[in-house]
Amino acid sequence: MTAVSAGKPVQQPARLIIASRESRLAMWQAEHVRARLALLYPQCSIEILGMTTRGDQILDRALSKVGGKGLFVKELEVAMAEGRADLAVHSLKDVPMDLPEGFELAAVLEREDPRDAFVSNDYASLADLPPGAVVGTSSLRRQSLIAARYPHLVIQPLRGNLDTRLGKLDRGEYAAIILAAAGLKRLGLPQRIRSVLEPETSLPAAGQGAMAIEILSERTDGVDLRAVLAPLNHLATAQAVAAERKVSKVFGGSCQIPLAAFATVDGGQMRLRAMVATPDGSRMASAELTGPAGAPEALGEQVSQLLADQDASAILAACKVEAGAGDA
Numbered sequence: 297m298t299a300v301s302a303g304k305p306v307q308q309p310a311r312l313i314i315a316s317r318e319s320r321l322a323m324w325q326a327e328h329v330r331a332r333l334a335l336l337y338p339q340c341s342i343e344i345l346g347m348t349t350r351g352d353q354i355l356d357r358a359l360s361k362v363g364g365k366g367l368f369v370k371e372l373e374v375a376m377a378e379g380r381a382d383l384a385v386h387s388l389k390d391v392p393m394d395l396p397e398g399f400e401l402a403a404v405l406e407r408e409d410p411r412d413a414f415v416s417n418d419y420a421s422l423a424d425l426p427p428g429a430v431v432g433t434s435s436l437r438r439q440s441l442i443a444a445r446y447p448h449l450v451i452q453p454l455r456g457n458l459d460t461r462l463g464k465l466d467r468g469e470y471a472a473i474i475l476a477a478a479g480l481k482r483l484g485l486p487q488r489i490r491s492v493l494e495p496e497t498s499l500p501a502a503g504q505g506a507m508a509i510e511i512l513s514e515r516t517d518g519v520d521l522r523a524v525l526a527p528l529n530h531l532a533t534a535q536a537v538a539a540e541r542k543v544s545k546v547f548g549g550s551c552q553i554p555l556a557a558f559a560t561v562d563g564g565q566m567r568l569r570a571m572v573a574t575p576d577g578s579r580m581a582s583a584e585l586t587g588p589a590g591a592p593e594a595l596g597e598q599v600s601q602l603l604a605d606q607d608a609s610a611i612l613a614a615c616k617v618e619a620g621a622g623d624a
Contacts, residue, residue, distance in 0.1 A: 444577025542596025
């Protein structure tokens with residue numbers, strides 16, 4: 297059976313299997329993609345293969361110490377390589393900048409709220425926290441930005457899925473935690489957000505708030521998954537995250553370095569802001585440029601050069617030294 301995408305007939309697969317992590321948020325994302333595809337291809341049988349990844353299993357150490365973002369996607373890629381799944385749905389900020397050979401991102405869905413969210417049962421904002429209050433975050437980026445603005449606060453690692461993190465807050469282990477606003481909104485928990493952190497004070501991570509669909513580059517059954525998934529691709533979001541991920545790639549972006557990159561598209565123009573810092577927030581470089589939305593990677597290169605001109609490499613080298621001391 298065929299369907300139509302962008303005015304062209306698309307060979308509709310009889311069956312699709314979506315690989316997903318088993319956390320509640322990841323399954324929501326997979327269900328969202330399944331529902332979108334079901335509307336486009338009603339004769340196609342679409343299933344979800346839930347999996348537990350290494351990133352979900354290792355919760356007693358900071359992600360930057362145990363292998364980084366790839367821990368959340370490797371098992372899903374193996375499932376696709378072995379023919380147990382056709383595509384995988386990811387939170388884009390969890391996807392490494394370099395995919396394994398034979399894999400590609402076929403679609404980026406329209407972005408949710410990209411901002412960080414302040415979550416607390418007792419305080420309205422970071423500014424309201426008293427000296428010594430413990431703030432939980434899994435992100436070195438958030439850690440550096442908070443440390444720079446609020447040096448009197450104590451920042452502690454926070455691992456686990458969204459429900460686990462909220463549970464730790466509710467048990468009083470933290471005075472406040474910082475989460476992605478997108479996840480809370482997708483799971484119907486916007487009331488847990490006491491305040492949002494605007495990009496001017498907490499620049500988002502590359503890809504934050506966006507979902508991406510990963511596929512094998514080549515298939516043997518003749519089905520063109522790129523064409524099948526094309527209607528789900530949101531051009532402005534795809535352009536923005538391409539610029540953000542270029543900055544991250546230039547600097548070896550992973551959860552092991554505090555790096556932020558955030559782009560917005562207005563008509564044919566894109567504004568890209570980026571930052572690198574040491575985890576304690578004592579050294580920071582930031583840059584901003586506006587350019588054509590149709591050339592996102594070129595804009596990412598230009599912003600990366602502006603950061604390099606501010607000795608970003610030395611800042612990142614200091615991060616590695618600090619990380620090494622922390623492993624001892």
